[in-house]
Amino acid sequence: MQTMCVAIFDAILVHMMNTVSKPAIWQPLKRAMVNSLIKQKVHNIIKLLENQYHISDIITLQEVSKALINQIKAGKLGESFWVASPGDYDLTRDQISVILLNKSTFPSGPLLDITAKIYDSFPEGSDIPVAKGDILALTTTDKEGLPYVIASFHGDTNGLATIPVSKALVRAIEIDEKLSKHKLIFGLDANTYENASPNQQQDVVEWGKSYVSLGLSSCWGDAPQKSNYTTYNARTYLQPQLNKACKSNEKRSKGDVNPKDFILFTKKDFDVHKTWKDNTGLRSYIEDMAFPTLSFPSDHGIVATILEMKNN
Numbered sequence: 398m399q400t401m402c403v404a405i406f407d408a409i410l411v412h413m414m415n416t417v418s419k420p421a422i423w424q425p426l427k428r429a430m431v432n433s434l435i436k437q438k439v440h441n442i443i444k445l446l447e448n449q450y451h452i453s454d455i456i457t458l459q460e461v462s463k464a465l466i467n468q469i470k471a472g473k474l475g476e477s478f479w480v481a482s483p484g485d486y487d488l489t490r491d492q493i494s495v496i497l498l499n500k501s502t503f504p505s506g507p508l509l510d511i512t513a514k515i516y517d518s519f520p521e522g523s524d525i526p527v528a529k530g531d532i533l534a535l536t537t538t539d540k541e542g543l544p545y546v547i548a549s550f551h552g553d554t555n556g557l558a559t560i561p562v563s564k565a566l567v568r569a570i571e572i573d574e575k576l577s578k579h580k581l582i583f584g585l586d587a588n589t590y591e592n593a594s595p596n597q598q599q600d601v602v603e604w605g606k607s608y609v610s611l612g613l614s615s616c617w618g619d620a621p622q623k624s625n626y627t628t629y630n631a632r633t634y635l636q637p638q639l640n641k642a643c644k645s646n647e648k649r650s651k652g653d654v655n656p657k658d659f660i661l662f663t664k665k666d667f668d669v670h671k672t673w674k675d676n677t678g679l680r681s682y683i684e685d686m687a688f689p690t691l692s693f694p695s696d697h698g699i700v701a702t703i704l705e706m707k708n709n
Contacts, residue, residue: 410635433691439465441694445678447473450701456497457584457660459531459551463491479506486530493530494549502539509536511546511569511576518565518572525561526553534566536579546570548583556588556599556657560607563661567611581613582704583661586697590655591623601656608661616660616672616702627658627674627698629687648687658700667704675699 414423433441442465450456451474458465461482470480478497486493498506511534519525534548548566552559566583570576593600605621608614617625631652634642643651660672674682676690676698689696 406637413635429691434689434694438694439468443468443472443474445693449675449678449680450699451477452499453497453701454499454502455547455582455584457547457549458495458497459549459586460492461495463493466493466495469497477501479503481507481510481533481535483512483530483533484510487528490528490530492528492551494533494551496533496535496547496549498537498547503537503545504540505538507535507537510534511536514569514573514576515562515565518569519561523561526555526558527562528553531558532562534569536576544579546576546579546581548581548585550583550585552586552588552599554588555597556590556593556604559585559587559589559599559604563608563611563613567613580666580706581661581663582667583613584700585659585661586657587659588657589621590657591626609664612664613661614664614667614669615662616669616700617656618669621656621659623656625656626654626684627656627700628696629654629676629685630689630696631687649685652687653696658697660700660702662704666707668707670703670705672700672702675701 414420439462446456456478466480466482469475469478474480474497478499481496481498483493496507500506512532515532515534531551531553532548533550534546536544536546538544550559550562552562563583567581570579570581587601587604588599589601589604590598591601593603601621601623605615605619609619615621629652631643631648632638632641633645636642673680676682676686676688676693678693680701682698688698
């Protein structure tokens with residue numbers, strides 16, 4: 398019965414497309430989309446990173462598949478970067494947070510995985526929506542011997558875990574005498590919202606106040622702008638979750654257009670020299686453009702920043 402229902406649904410979609418367009422037009426477009434965003438997605442992500450971000454000191458990635466990790470390790474990036482991933486994660490999801498450390502900047506590589514310390518710092522009895530593999534935190538030292546904690550995190554869809562996880566991370570560092578001497582750099586998909594539903598989604602302004610209270614700042618400053626979007630996507634009616642679909646002229650008002658991505662750091666240690674967004678793969682960001690596109694395979698823009706160390 399389920400197979401029959403799926404077949405009927407597919408038949409309806411094909412009929413719709415044949416009605417509004419010709420097969421000679423929509424089928425080649427579909428093949429191009431499937432090739433770019435599904436079959437060649439891993440290849441395109443790696444190509445983008447190799448071409449534009451291969452000189453980065455740190456790259457944090459979220460919702461990464463095992464296939465992507467394996468290809469990174471086997472390619473040019475694997476020659477230049479240490480690749481660290483969680484030891485314990487949900488195999489059925491195949492979506493984990495990853496950290497890449499430039500071997501020239503961090504010759505000692507990842508030293509200690511401290512992810513478990515974050516979980517241990519959650520308040521007792523708390524029910525924080527974090528899946529295995531969403532958090533990765535490790536220690537390292539740079540070529541000058543300075544110690545760092547580097548962390549990567551993917552927040553839940555509504556962003557309700559973002560503040561608890563950041564608090565737990567800072568708490569885990571502060572209560573450990575050795576870790577308290579480390580500088581923190583934290584890349585995350587915070588899943589914060591411009592106009593959050595109260596008690597259901599994480600408001601971006603409230604998130605900014607929270608990380609400042611922890612002694613942190615971000616690549617967007619102490620007070621993130623509500624309209625500084627890093628996502629812009631919407632669903633058409635050519636997919637099964639019709640409750641999430643919208644018309645093309647409604648994609649701005651009903652789509653996921655929000656300020657979700659951040660790089661945090663200990664405010665006493667760093668200043669921001671420059672920050673930019675990228676939704677083209679060319680180190681530039683086109684506002685009011687929906688993505689992913691055939692040339693940019695992610696539904697989150699890249700956020701990059703250059704930090705300058707303070708003379709403490």
